[in-house]
Amino acid sequence: MKILTDADISAGLPAPAAAAALLGKGGAAALLILLFLAVTSATSAELIAVSSILTYDIYKRYINPKATEQQILWVSHMMIVAFAIFMGVAGTIFYYIGISMGWLYLFMGTVLGSAVVPVALSITWRAANTWGCIAGAVGGFCAALIAWLVTTSKLNDGVLNAKTTGQDYPMLAGNVASIVVGGLIAVIWTLVSPNTTFSWEQTRAINSPESHIHHKTAEPSAPGEEDDKDSSEKNQVTELTQPATDDDLRGITTDADLDRAALKKAFKFSVWSSVALFVILIILVPLPLFFSKVVYGVKGFTAWTAIGIIWMFLAVFTVVLYPVWESREALAMVSKGIVKDIFTGGSGRYIAPTTGTA
DSSP, X not given: OOOOOHHHHHTTOHHHHHHHHHHTHHHHHHHHHHHHHHHHHHHHHHHHHHHHIIIIIIIIIIIOTXXXXXXHHHHXXXXXXXXXXXXXXXXXXXXXXXXXXXXXXXXXXXHHGGGHHHHHHHHHOTTOOHHHHHHHHHHHHHHHHHHHHHHHHHHTTTOOSHHHHTSHHHHHHHHHHHHHHXXXXXXXXXXXXXXXXXXXXXXXXXXXXXXXXXXXXXXXXXXXXXXXXXXXXXXXXXXXXXXOOTTTTTTOOOGGGOOHHHHHHHHHHHHHHHHHHHIIIIIITHHHHHHHTOOOOXXXXXXXXXXXXXXXXXXXXXXXXXXXXXXXXXXXXXXXXXXXXXHSXXXXXXXXXXXXXX
């Protein structure tokens, strides 16, 4: 097996090299398929996420609040195309200027880290100040860029290029400045000027059913007035309201589906789990190894590899297999509906069971 250079490692070649060394051409082909699946699934998720943000949070919110479903669908498709072109152009530029996958992976924390604490506060702290969170995200990003470039310049006698800016210490400085400064700005701003008007009922109301559904109908003109009105007045539109039907409310989360006690219990579990994993994976394991500057022998490396493999299988069970088992009833229902749609004349649409006495 060829010894990999730093550039090879930064380009993401350790996994293909290991697969080819252990399994030959079959291993290389298997990893190529795995890479294709990972790239396409990640790209698909990003396309949908960015398209949704641009369509609903920008276009419908600020540009055309009264957009029809057809207009929203068209804009979402255009945003997918536009972002796909943007990703292709950006990827090509990065390749030709020498930006590797490792560089991008490290730089991602510098760019995005400043929003971590503000976003977390916005969904967990009722008093979180809106402008404080925005200022934290923007201010942390600016501080990260300054720390990243200044550290690079100091450690490399003022030389700034793809190689020097991708070094560990400059990237570490940018990542730390991003998350720390962004968090401090958001927290301090909120403590000085807390939000006293927000209530979690506003977020709980997002999935609440509308009490009325609006319908637009044409108001006919009187027979004697048709000649005196232009075409726009003839088709004057008025709004009528009527109670929402069962079909209108389908898929809405009701209070009966939300067990507050269970939600609080799940929230506490997720918080403590996150804290425990942070302490173990970020502090207890890496820092002692870093400060001791240990170099593994054969036995140590074997133990480390075994722990990694065990962790991988536990992760596969937790993230892949258990959710499938947990959702087995819903998956079976969806599968039956698909089969019914394809092979029978009826509709496979789910109809909730009705309760009541005949």
